[in-house]
Amino acid sequence: MIDFSKYKLWIFDCDGVLLDSNRMKTEAFANAVSCYPEECVTPFLEFQKTAFGMSRFRTLDAFFERFLGRQAKDGEKENLLEIFAEYCQKQYPSQPLTLGTLSLLDELQAMNRIAYVASGSEQKELRSALTEIGIAGKFRDIFGSPRKKTDLVADIIRNEAHIALDEVLFLGDAKADFEAASSNDIAFLQVSHYAADPSGMDILRKEFNFPHVATLAEVSISERTSS
Template identity: 25%
Template structure:
């Protein structure tokens, strides 16, 4: 694609880009928080939709401390996150959840670009799913939470001595955009037309020449 003519490294978000998972993740939050009032869970889902690139650890903390206004121990956050992850490993391990046009791009271009996943999803869960779905081979590394995405990108750039102008990040959330901007690399929005309004580069389809 012409958008990547000056790039050699592509960093990928996963949810909503490689994997059609947003609906399943919303259901997962409802399932693990079913003991709480529905209106409180609705507020969390609004936050989840507006901050797709943030980790579940941040979202569960937001649920308890901001929505419910109660202190929560890290152990409790980890317990809810583990329960959530177990649901995701079952529900998202189907190749029908993969975004086929993105997979086609990965298949055709994984030798042309150095490619990595930097995701707000749990890193261990993500590596499990990528292996199960047969896409791990297209990426040099697959990293996720609990490390924030901004830090994941920063560490990856330093560790590999990547050149900023040769690197870009593809994502579907304002958090992805922020991670790219704060690390001084180009950002391409995808699968979220709200990002098109920001005036930044936007990819309508990977099927375009």
């Protein structure tokens, strides 16, 4: 059983945890790289589904290095980033909240828990989207790329140094989320229902035995939840 009441600092990933937006992000990458050869694009998009939590900057570096087999030309990566950003700016604010998001955030506020967002999404874009959706005020702060998620989590922990590490919980749906939590010595909870790479996370969970829930609707401070 998981006793969520002991956690005073809650750090959330966004895509696949707070918002059902993983599919939109894949569509944004597909749109950005659509002019490249299909034999490079198709495997890249499969890779991208396993790399959620990685920033768009690092993901596009992988596109050039691993799938095109070359370095980006001057301005080439920047052009793809601009196309990707334009797509996200249009689509992000219309992405639905995941099941249980609003009720959990309301409960955290009522119980005086501290909540942050640490996401691979670009920070300015993320803050704008969550503001438009109406949940930005539920968080003490919202952080995103281009900084690495591991570093974002480390900064949050330093900001809240009065809270012990065993009172901090990271809620994520991807390998990068687990790595950000484990590298900072804090607990990790997998949110599985909206994940882009469920089979990959199943393998990781069997190896490291971290707890999981399907949706945030299963998480409550006042009740213990099965793992």
